[in-house]
Amino acid sequence: MTDAATTNTICPVCGLPIAGDMPPVSVDPQYRGHQHVEDDPGLFRVCCAACARMAALDPKRYRIAAQSNLKAPQSRGDGK
Numbered sequence: 001m002t003d004a005a006t007t008n009t010i011c012p013v014c015g016l017p018i019a020g021d022m023p024p025v026s027v028d029p030q031y032r033g034h035q036h037v038e039d040d041p042g043l044f045r046v047c048c049a050a051c052a053r054m055a056a057l058d059p060k061r062y063r064i065a066a067q068s069n070l071k072a073p074q075s076r077g078d079g080k
């Protein structure tokens with residue numbers, strides 16, 4: 001069972017602490033207009049609007065990181 005909103009305190013996009021007044025963002029990768037997957041709401045918190053936009057590009061990756069309260073690994077490999 002997962003809560004509707006992940007209450008992470010670390011931004012999964014940039015790794016910075018999240019201010020207490022930032023609401024969770026909704027970036028549901030399964031949302032297809034009329035079909036809403038109830039048990040995968042894709043809610044988590046980021047530190048700023050710019051990170052919210054980044055999160056929307058790859059919501060699944062960032063949501064998983066947010067659930068562990070960690071910064072997500074870089075999506076595009078530069079080395080490593």
Ligand SMILES: [Zn+2]
Binds near residue numbers: 012016
């Ligand atoms: Zn951030």
